[in-house]
Structures are given as C-alpha cells and as structure tokens.
Amino acid sequence: MNALEAMHARRSIREFTDELAPAETIRQLVEAAGRAPSSKNTQPWRLYLVQGAALEALRSDYLAAFDAKTPAKPGYQYSPNPLPADWAARAKDVGIGIFKHKGIGRDDADKRTAHDRENFRFFGAHQMFFLGTQASAFSYGTFLDCGFVLDNLMLGLTALGYGSCPQFSVMIYPDLLRKHIPGTEDTLFIAGLPFGRPKPGSTVNEFQPARLPLDGWFKTVE
Numbered sequence: 001m002n003a004l005e006a007m008h009a010r011r012s013i014r015e016f017t018d019e020l021a022p023a024e025t026i027r028q029l030v031e032a033a034g035r036a037p038s039s040k041n042t043q044p045w046r047l048y049l050v051q052g053a054a055l056e057a058l059r060s061d062y063l064a065a066f067d068a069k070t071p072a073k074p075g076y077q078y079s080p081n082p083l084p085a086d087w088a089a090r091a092k093d094v095g096i097g098i099f100k101h102k103g104i105g106r107d108d109a110d111k112r113t114a115h116d117r118e119n120f121r122f123f124g125a126h127q128m129f130f131l132g133t134q135a136s137a138f139s140y141g142t143f144l145d146c147g148f149v150l151d152n153l154m155l156g157l158t159a160l161g162y163g164s165c166p167q168f169s170v171m172i173y174p175d176l177l178r179k180h181i182p183g184t185e186d187t188l189f190i191a192g193l194p195f196g197r198p199k200p201g202s203t204v205n206e207f208q209p210a211r212l213p214l215d216g217w218f219k220t221v222e
C-alpha cells in the first residue's frame with residue numbers, strides 16, 4: 001500500500017478483534033511515526049502505549065467516571081465554540097450518519113448514551129496510544145507537530161492492516177490518565193488512539209463520512 005492508498009483506506013475504526021499487535025510491530029510503527037517533521041526538530045510529542053492490566057484499570061475508571069456523569073475537565077479546548085455554521089452542519093451529519101449505521105433512532109436516548117459510552121470503553125480496544133506534549137510549554141504549533149505523529153500512526157496502522165479511531169472525547173478526564181500513566185504530571189494529553197485489527201463484518205466500521213468536493217476547500221492560484 002503506498003502513501004496515497006493508505007490515506008484513502010484509513011477511516012475511523014470503532015470495533016476491533018481481540019488480536020494484539022506484536023511489540024516489535026508497534027516499535028517499528030512508532031519509530032516510523034517519529035520521523036514526523038516538527039518546528040526546528042523540537043519533537044515536542046510524548047506517546048504512551050497502554051495495554052494489558054494498565055488499560056483494563058484505566059478503562060474501568062473511565063467507565064465509572066462516565067456512568068457517574070463526572071464533569072468534563074479537558075486540558076485544552078479542541079474546537080471553537082460555537083462552531084462556524086458549515087462546520088456544525090458537517091458535525092451534525094457525521095453524528096446522524098454514525099447513528100444510522102448503528103441502527104440508532106433519533107429518539108433512542110438509551111442507545112445514544114450507549115454509543116457515547118463506547119468512547120469511554122475505548123471501543124473495546126486492547127491496545128491504545130495516548131499522545132501528549134509538555135503541559136508547561138506549548139503553543140498552537142505544538143499541536144500541529146503532534147498531529148503529524150498522530151496521522152503517521154493512523155496511516156501506518158492502516159498500511160499494516162490495523163485500524164484506529166482518534167479520540168478527543170477521552171481527553172475530558174486527564175486526571176485519570178495522570179493517575180494511570182506514571183510520570184505524566186507535566187503532560188498535556190492531546191488525543192487517544194485505540195487500535196487493533198478491524199472486526200470483520202462490523203457495520204459501524206463501514207461508515208465512511210463523505211468529504212467536501214475539492215473545489216470546496218482547494219484553490220490553485222497562478
């Protein structure tokens with residue numbers, strides 16, 4: 001699979017098999033992802049792989065926090081508030097699309113909550129990356145640099161036959177990450193990335209939200 005094929009093939013995967021990616025595969029993936037460019041080669045990213053008993057303990061705390069309706073305390077604001085109208089329309093469409101794919105009706109509040117809860121179950125993944133940076137020193141560009149690593153990871157996973165789903169939702173409880181991931185007192189967590197082999201026959205994994213036509217966002221000036 002070449003780079004363009006990987007970009008087209010990647011989509012968010014929200015159901016996984018129980019197969020684990022071997023440690024050596026992960027090491028090679030992370031090494032390649034770390035080839036990402038960064039301003040002045042500062043490499044401001046920090047990446048944590050959480051799996052095994054540590055992931056189960058984290059998952060259990062996340063589900064308890066979600067079920068208790070613990071107030072969100074994100075380390076940073078991801079999106080402008082309010083969203084520009086055209087962004088909001090696309091965000092609404094993606095929500096409707098995913099619910100349709102899962103057969104969840106407009107008024108089915110319980111199933112909608114169960115869908116949201118899946119985020120805090122990390123979609124059942126057995127392995128997960130958490131991407132962060134230094135909490136005491138970051139700026140807009142830091143997020144750009146870290147985003148390159150996140151995309152490298154997602155594309156690399158796709159090329160290796162794995163799937164993943166970037167997650168901001170789980171960033172609302174950073175204290176749980178600090179509790180379970182040692183040495184992260186000064187880490188600003190940016191995104192989670194549960195990953196694994198895509199579950200065959202999963203309908204939610206088939207969901208592929210459309211993209212804007214090129215002339216909606218790309219212009220040549222000459």
Ligand SMILES: Cc1cc2nc3c(=O)[nH]c(=O)nc-3n(C[C@H](O)[C@H](O)[C@H](O)COP(=O)(O)O)c2cc1C
Pocket residue numbers: 010011012013094119165166167168169170191207208209
């Ligand atoms: C940084 C980031 C955070 C995201 N957070 C979530 C999340 O918490 N839960 C979720 O289901 N999808 C999440 N997504 C996935 C987006 O909904 C998805 O990328 C978008 O709808 C496009 O679909 P695709 O990834 O399948 O191409 C996130 C995506 C990004 C880039």
